[in-house]
Amino acid sequence: MGETLPRVKPAGWLALSVLSAVLLFVVFFIGVSAGGLDVGEVCELGGHRYDHEYRSQNAHEQLQLFPLTIKCNAEYDLVPPWTNPALAVLALLTLSFFAMALAVLFVRVRSRLRG
Structure with a gap:
C-alpha cells in the first residue's frame, strides 16, 4: 500500500522527449512520402x-x-488515416516530456540551493 513510484531524473524525461521527437519525425516522413x-x-x-x-x-x-494530406481526388487521401492523430499525440508528448525535464531540473536545483 505504501509503495511509491520511482522518481524519474531530468535525463530520463529528456530521453523520453527525444524518443518521441524521433518518432514524430518518422511519422511525419511516412505521411509526407505517402504520395511518392x-x-x-x-x-x-x-x-x-x-x-x-x-x-x-x-x-x-x-x-x-498539418494536417498532412495528399489527395488523389475529393474522396481519397494517400496519407494513412492514423498519421495526423499520431503527429498530434507525439507533438504533445514531446513537449510534455521536455516540460517535465525542465520542471524536475528546476525542483532539484531549487532544493539543492535551499539545503
Whole structure:
C-alpha cells in the first residue's frame, strides 16, 4: 500500500522527449512520402482516380504541414488515416516530456540551493 513510484531524473524525461521527437519525425516522413514522387501514378496504381483539376484547385492543402494530406481526388487521401492523430499525440508528448525535464531540473536545483 505504501509503495511509491520511482522518481524519474531530468535525463530520463529528456530521453523520453527525444524518443518521441524521433518518432514524430518518422511519422511525419511516412505521411509526407505517402504520395511518392508521382502522385498521379501512385493513385492509379492504388486503383483510385487521379483528379488533376481538384488537386490544382486545392493546392494550398497539399502544401500545409498539418494536417498532412495528399489527395488523389475529393474522396481519397494517400496519407494513412492514423498519421495526423499520431503527429498530434507525439507533438504533445514531446513537449510534455521536455516540460517535465525542465520542471524536475528546476525542483532539484531549487532544493539543492535551499539545503
